Amino acid sequence: xxxxxxxxxxxxxxxxxxxxxxxxxxxxxxxxxxxxxxxxxxxxxxxxxxxxxxxxxxxxxxxxxxxxxxxxxxxxxxxxxxxxxxxxxxxxxxxxxxxxxxxxxxxxxxxxxxxxxxxxxxxxxxxxxxxxxxxxxxxxxxxxxxxxxxxxxxxxxxxx
Amino acid sequence: xxxxxxxxxxxxxxxxxxxxxxxxxxxxxxxxxxxxxxxxxxxxxxxxxxxxxxxxxxxxxxxxxxxxxxxxxxxxxxxxxxxxxxxxxxxxxxxxxxxxxxxxxxxxxxxxxxxxxxxxxxxxxxxxxxxxxxxxxxxxxxxxxxxxxxxxxxxxxxxxxxxxxxxxxxxxxxxxxxxxxxxxxxxxxxxxxxxxxxxxxxxxxxxxxxxxxxxxxxxxxxxxxxxxxxxxxxxxxxxxxxxxxxxxxxxxxxxxxxxxxxxxxxxxxxxxxxxxxxxxxxxxxxxxxxxxxxxxxxxxxxxxxxxxxxxxxxxxxxxxxxxxxxxxxxxxxxxxxxxxxxxxxxxxxxxxxxxxxxxxxxxxxxxxxxxxxxxxxxxxxxxxxxxxxxxxxxxxxxxxxxxxxxxxxxxxxxxx
Ligand code: FES
Ligand SMILES: [Fe+2]
Numbered sequence: 029x030x031x032x033x034x035x036x037x038x039x040x041x042x043x044x045x046x047x048x049x050x051x052x053x054x055x056x057x058x059x060x061x062x063x064x065x066x067x068x069x070x071x072x073x074x075x076x077x078x079x080x081x082x083x084x085x086x087x088x089x090x091x092x093x094x095x096x097x098x099x100x101x102x103x104x105x106x107x108x109x110x111x112x113x114x115x116x117x118x119x120x121x122x123x124x125x126x127x128x129x130x131x132x133x134x135x136x137x138x139x140x141x142x143x144x145x146x147x148x149x150x151x152x153x154x155x156x157x158x159x160x161x162x163x164x165x166x167x168x169x170x171x172x173x174x175x176x177x178x179x180x181x182x183x184x185x186x187x188x
Numbered sequence: 189x190x191x192x193x194x195x196x197x198x199x200x201x202x203x204x205x206x207x208x209x210x211x212x213x214x215x216x217x218x219x220x221x222x223x224x225x226x227x228x229x230x231x232x233x234x235x236x237x238x239x240x241x242x243x244x245x246x247x248x249x250x251x252x253x254x255x256x257x258x259x260x261x262x263x264x265x266x267x268x269x270x271x272x273x274x275x276x277x278x279x280x281x282x283x284x285x286x287x288x289x290x291x292x293x294x295x296x297x298x299x300x301x302x303x304x305x306x307x308x309x310x311x312x313x314x315x316x317x318x319x320x321x322x323x324x325x326x327x328x329x330x331x332x333x334x335x336x337x338x339x340x341x342x343x344x345x346x347x348x349x350x351x352x353x354x355x356x357x358x359x360x361x362x363x364x365x366x367x368x369x370x371x372x373x374x375x376x377x378x379x380x381x382x383x384x385x386x387x388x389x390x391x392x393x394x395x396x397x398x399x400x401x402x403x404x405x406x407x408x409x410x411x412x413x414x415x416x417x418x419x420x421x422x423x424x425x426x427x428x429x430x431x432x433x434x435x436x437x438x439x440x441x442x443x444x445x446x447x448x449x450x451x452x453x454x455x456x457x458x459x460x461x462x463x464x465x466x467x468x469x470x471x472x473x474x475x476x477x478x479x480x481x482x483x484x485x486x487x488x489x490x491x492x493x494x495x496x497x498x499x500x501x502x503x504x505x506x507x508x509x510x511x512x513x514x515x516x517x518x519x520x521x522x523x524x525x526x527x528x529x530x531x532x533x534x535x536x537x538x539x540x541x542x543x544x545x546x547x548x549x550x551x552x553x554x555x556x557x558x559x560x561x562x563x564x565x566x567x568x569x570x571x572x573x574x575x576x577x578x579x580x581x582x583x584x585x586x587x588x589x590x591x592x593x594x595x596x597x598x599x600x601x602x603x604x
């Protein structure tokens with residue numbers, strides 16, 4: 029990591045972020061936990077709570093196992109309308125390196141398409157990431173999703 | 189055919205006496221929705237509006253709704269609670285435009301009429317005119333132009349408001365069963381952990397049914413059932429207050445040994461499903477009575493819940509005949525230690541719009557609402573447990589739903 033130029037760093041971070049959204053949008057959710065280190069934190073929290081410093085999260089997973097459990101539950105347990113996501117990612121900003129992790133902020137828009145074929149804005153928000161270098165490449169140590177769209181249309185089952 | 193007392197409802201008939209057949213029109217008819225706002229949400233009922241812990245200090249306020257009427261809940265300098273319609277007495281602008289905040293007084297942005305924390309008018313710009321010109325009429329009396337006030341009352345940290353001058357005091361409105369259930373959960377000071385907001389495309393009463401329905405809970409929510417958080421074969425009760433408007437269902441985890449074969453033919457139980465990180469369900473026993481699940485439905489707009497170690501109030505806000513908002517306010521106890529904080533954070537995965545055991549309820553509402561729109565005179569069939577509004581010491585019943593409908597018919601003006 030230290031050996032990378034800022035431009036190379038930006039390139040690798042962008043690659044990770046792009047592959048992450050493509051994995052979800054292509055519905056390869058079984059691979060989704062692999063973007064994280066084992067001892068990770070993935071938290072989906074409303075802007076309303078984040079701004080008040082309150083902990084209530086829509087999803088709170090502090091291990092890769094909990095991410096995998098979310099996927100198993102949505103494949104085999106939960107009942108919901110079939111849908112697709114399309115993430116639009118923008119404003120990727122590599123803030124710097126802190127305590128051995130690359131700090132990255134970015135914006136997202138998630139469009140949701142239901143079986144009838146209509147597409148709606150489902151969620152708008154921001155990713156606050158800490159990314160680390162591992163033997164397998166860059167991975168998320170921490171990914172906090174702060175969603176502006178805090179009145180969730182019906183339910184949130186597919187991760188953002 | 190039953191006599192129908194009210195001509196406004198005359199076009200919609202109930203196919204039978206009681207609450208076990210419900211014509212779908214009650215969920216889809218705009219005229220029914222309008223009458224509910226008058227007779228029910230602005231009638232003889234108390235609506236839940238806040239936790240006291242959300243507005244602990246002088247000047248704290250919260251904006252919310254009673255039915256679909258916007259209201260402000262405020263705490264005054266002397267610690268008293270107040271509720272008023274969020275609508276300026278001048279020309280009707282909203283007084284408070286944030287979800288919550290702290291102010292010394294409320295100032296309408298439009299022409300800056302000022303109100304104190306109790307909703308009294310205390311200032312009108314240019315009241316006596318400028319340079320001898322304009323100004324309010326000589327007989328203008330500030331006391332006559334305060335905000336429209338509601339009665340407000342708190343019980344065990346839960347704040348309720350009503351438009352009615354005549355409804356009984358809150359303790360009596362709730363009755364012993366709901367009061368004890370609330371006091372059990374609110375037994376010591378709480379801390380608010382945050383809100384979740386869910387917008388459901390369906391009539392609010394489909395959710396009122398859902399929260400009085402122990403039958404669905406282990407059949408719709410596979411996650412629940414598989415991990416034994418709730419099964420109909422557990423020890424539990426489904427009980428109502430004397431008027432059948434409020435109801436509570438409880439269950440005790442770990443009391444259903446050997447009963448799992450009952451689920452072998454259903455979609456619901458999946459023995460192959462194991463958690464790779466079981467810490468999600470690790471928790472503590474917080475209540476001596478062994479009850480691990482409580483869903484208390486208080487008529488018309490509140491659910492108080494304990495699901496394992498998650499505690500929450502859910503406020504139902506109708507937003508038109510085919511939409512409602514559900515606001516979950518999650519809380520813990522003020523003296524929770526760091527481990528307990530983590531337990532509540534992790535179990536938070538179970539509830540709310542992304543909840544592993546609760547997300548399906550919004551879905552159930554929507555799939556009903558979409559399917560009934562063209563058949564207002566057809567009706568549902570509610571009979572599990574004997575087609576009667578009866579308490580049960582088990583969970584294989586729809587008795588509380590029938591009780592809800594009987595009370596609803598009466599308050600709305602359909603003959604029983
Ligand atoms: S509408 Fe509020 S001051 Fe005029
Ligand atoms: Fe449910």
